[in-house]
Amino acid sequence: MFEKMVVMVTGGAQGIGKSIAEHYCQQGARVVITDMDKEKGESTATELSVNKGTCTFYPLDVREPSEIVTVMKAIEDEFGQLDILINNAAINKWKSPYELDIDEWDNVLKTNVTGPFLCSREAAKLMKKRKKGSIVNIASTRALMSEPHTEAYAASKGGLLALTHALSASFQEDGIQVNAISPGWIETGDYEQLREVDHVQHFSNRVGLPKDIANACIFLTHPENRFVNGENIVIDGGMTRKMIYEE
DSSP states (O other): OOTTOEEEEETOSSHHHHHHHHHHHHTTOEEEEEESOHHHHHHHHHHHHHHTSEEEEEEOOTTOHHHHHHHHHHHHHHHSOOOEEEEOOOOOOOOOTTTOOHHHHHHHHIIIIIHHHHHHHHHHHHHTTTTOEEEEEEOOGGGTSOOTTOHHHHHHHHHHHHHHHHHHHHTGGGTEEEEEEEEOSBOOSOGGGOOHHHHTTSTTSSOBOHHHHHHHHHHHHOTTOOSOOSOEEEESTTGGGOOOOOO
């Protein structure tokens, strides 16, 4: 169902973004990944093109509006369309609120909220020409619960959830659906190093994998799944639903 469709994944060089790109390639889509890491981005695009399908890389700093416009123009010139945008690029800053300076705060907000807004706006300009499109914002369960010293990240992901339903309302006349996914614990490192206590914190009895988020993206953006709109889907193995009492 994704053949001949064009999919853009920000932060697609590694981790969750790479898995999302890989799954769309497997579904026959033409995939564009963007990332600030040019070396990893080019390597990932080559790997996916050889093993999975068609994948193109463009370097992109989502904090820079002019770079976003340039990439969208390149996509239009190369493919003539954009069907799906996955706003995945994000950063974190673990630091006490007593010590977090304003530049660090602004950097997280610019990357995690302003970037997805700008990417969505420019993507929508292409999508509205064909009166259809789908945008998925990768948020976080940290928009709903917190650990100490995550103020900037939590605020940014909470803002991204609000942005999701606001854009859904604004883009409705253009046939563009906008949804969010809030991952819980998704292990992008060595899964085998996880402990039993890590897994049993989840109703699903395991820590999440990047493919769990990729599969949710496929579900939300499927051409026959147009009725889910303005929603946030929590993908965390039930972790945020589990009642925990200290003994």
